[in-house]
Amino acid sequence: MEEVLYCNVSAANVWTNPDKVRDIDLPSLTAPVRLKEWLHALDVELRRDLVGRLESQLLFGEPVLVLEKQGDWCKVCAPLQFDPKDERGYPGWVPLRQLASHEDFHHRGEQDLFAWVTSDTALLTLEDETQMELSFMTRLPWIGESDGQVLVLTPNGETGRIPCSDVWTGARLPVRDAGYRIHTAKRFLGLPYLWAGMSSFGFDCSGFVHRIFAAGGITIPRDANIQAKYGEAVKRDQLQPGDLVFFAHEEGAGAIHHVGMYIKEGRFIHSPNSGNPVRINALTDDPYGREFCGGARYTGKESFLCSSVNS
Template identity: 55%
Template sequence: MQTRYVSEPFVNLWRDPGQVRDVDKPSLEHPAHIESWLQMTLSDRLDLVDRMESQSLYGEPVLVLEEQGPWSKVCLPGQITPKDKRGYPGWVPSAQLTFDSDYHQRWNRGPLAWITASHASVKLRSGEEKTVSFMTKLPVIEEGKQEILVRTPEGGTGRLPSDQAIIGHKPELAPPEDRIRIAKQFLGLPYLWAGMSAYGFDCSGFMFRIFEAGGIQIPRDAGIQARYGKRIDRQHLAPGDLVFFAYEQGQGAIHHVGMYIGDGFFIHSPRTGHPIRIDPLTTEPYHREFCWGTRYQGDETD
């Protein structure tokens, strides 16, 4: 088992390389053509459900379990799941992974620069600019007033605007109102199945990154997110609580999650074709499918 690091703005985690379609090829290249891939039709986006599992951001570590041709079977150690105790499992293109020993040491030692803007531009020493997502994190070499000098996973250096990142081993624990403010900056962003980046989130990926920005690690998927923290009934919801929805009028399997923002409303990434938005809990099907809320106040997954 070897550690590698993501060298694209994000890498898709696929269930089976044999399920990858021609329309997905732009996302498999190095460098990846993300914007081209995101031009998928609605039908193509809907068809991702049985193909994609998750995503990992630029510079994040992956554990390589085996390699088959151009593909690597990996686990994503930052994403808690019962599928594998080492992290979320799946397949990624080997060409989109890299390793540099200095980066590896700095990643494990910290501190890191955590991107707080929806997107930020990393100015590489070569003159190239790489656009990275919210919650991308890179090892800090030097902090300046205007820019942060960071190590990139390829072994080079880059510069980030200081006002688009925070520095630390992890974000400080933030109050619920900060999580709500952060979440609202993504209103209108298109839904993307398995999305974990500011290029498109699914429901649980959205909550994962918002809570990560608030200094709290939660599991990757909605059904597992609901198992941790303190369970809260509808009458006692407070702003910042997760709210969960289940089939069979709230009695079956959990299939959706959002965050309560107060006054009977919640923010969420609904489904393919419907961007991030705010809805009242009285809206159907959410009213009849609500099962419970969960309050995270720290790293209850530890």
Template identity: 50%
Template sequence: MNIRFVDVAVGNVWSSPEKPRDLDAPSLSRPADIKGWLSRLDGEEKGRIDLVGRLETQVLYGEPVWVVGERDGWAEVRIPEQFSYKDESGYPGWMPLRQLTFHPDYHQAWQTEPLAYVTAPFTRLRLEGNEAEQPVGFMSKLPWLGEVDGEAIVLTPRGVVGRLPAEHITVARTLPTAGGEIRVATAERFLGLPYLWGGTSSFGFDCSGLMYRIFESAGIRIPRDAGDQARFGKRVPKEDLRPGDLVFFAYDEGKGEIHHVGMYVGDGSFLHSPRTGHPVRINRLSEENYAREFCLARRYEGSETF
């Protein structure tokens, strides 16, 4: 396996090179036009719905992937930071090779330097020698080199120095663990964001992708998918729920396969990214559909070994 780093704001990870449609083309370029892609999806009746079975997950600018194979301009990858029972080395899928890069200085810095974690929903990155800016989303992280005049100096995947507004980042090698109330407050910043199947970025989340990034921002590593998220952490009774706990829902009136996850926010309510056409919102656990399909709750208070 060869390590590479994501060189676009958001990299879509597909189930195979044949799965992207013509309307997905803006997301396959470098730089990737994610806003343009989402606009095209919304212009088609089944644009977002038909991502099911096509889009597996997403990776953010600067994140590492393992390349395990190549075919016709595509890389077969594993995402080591996204735990999944699908593959022990990381979440599996395919990405365009053009969206990946490698520079030895970045590789070294990624392993040893503090990281600048983007904690704003979005910020702008300006590369050295280039006045143009590019969007960088929530929980993107780049090696931090210092701060000058209110700007964080970072290293980008191609080995070029860039600048970010210092007010939009947190500098740490590993983010400190944050409690449930802080996780809830962070999640509430995304209320109203449209659902995106496979989404793990502030351009759009699916249910487990939202939980994955919120917990990452709180210094807690959890698996990528809802079914895997339900296997770890401490199981807690429904009557003992605390803000920041994960609540899970399953088919067959809560007895079948887990298909959904949200975050308990208190007062019998939970925050979640429901499904296509239904943006991030807060619902009550007592509502008929959720009461019928609720199956269990988990509490993560620190990162676990998977």
């Protein structure tokens, strides 16, 4: 049985291979992670060069199955990020220093209460009064409340505090309607794109819709082509607000390379590419009008959890 560890930094990059790390990426490997320092140093070309280097990201407290250890690195699968190429979860490499485990954290069950960060970001205050900025949709075990703050358990067993106004507490997030998803997505207009990004410090296209749907209580696969495959197919003239819209190479006939979320009146919101932040476009805008290849609808009845680990 694989060892289970948990992301112990605000957001950890999941790498294709340790040898894909560049010198400029070193701040993203530390613990605590210097994520904003790393992002600030990346111009558009350096961000584009992350293609083939990064696979995905983990949020603070997110579980991984450890498949292999090589020195300071772990080969892992992320069970909360569905991808059919590995039934155990989305695969990649993470620095061992960015992972942790504690018995109390690990044994939290599905019926226990959790606190989800529902604000764009939130400050977690640790026992030594140091603070960590958490991403939207970070989930941590709930312990209690005190003086307007939620008490949560961290992966290494510490107690932390988050303002009550920044979290939603419950056993699971409720399924929300399309209006909620659209309103939530619009909060991130202008956020810079990040290849493989799964956090509110920077999203890629499929990471963006994955987290927006999660906020609405709906789990969908991690990558755009898989999101298209597993949702209910929707034709262009049948699109409804909250549906996913997909775009493909070869004038829409080739491989799917992009996804957004339909709003209404022929418009969709998406995280386009390096150099272009989260924005709203019309389906007729170039190149989207040429590359549109269909839509997909998710209702929340689907299940895409690759493992029972703290799911």
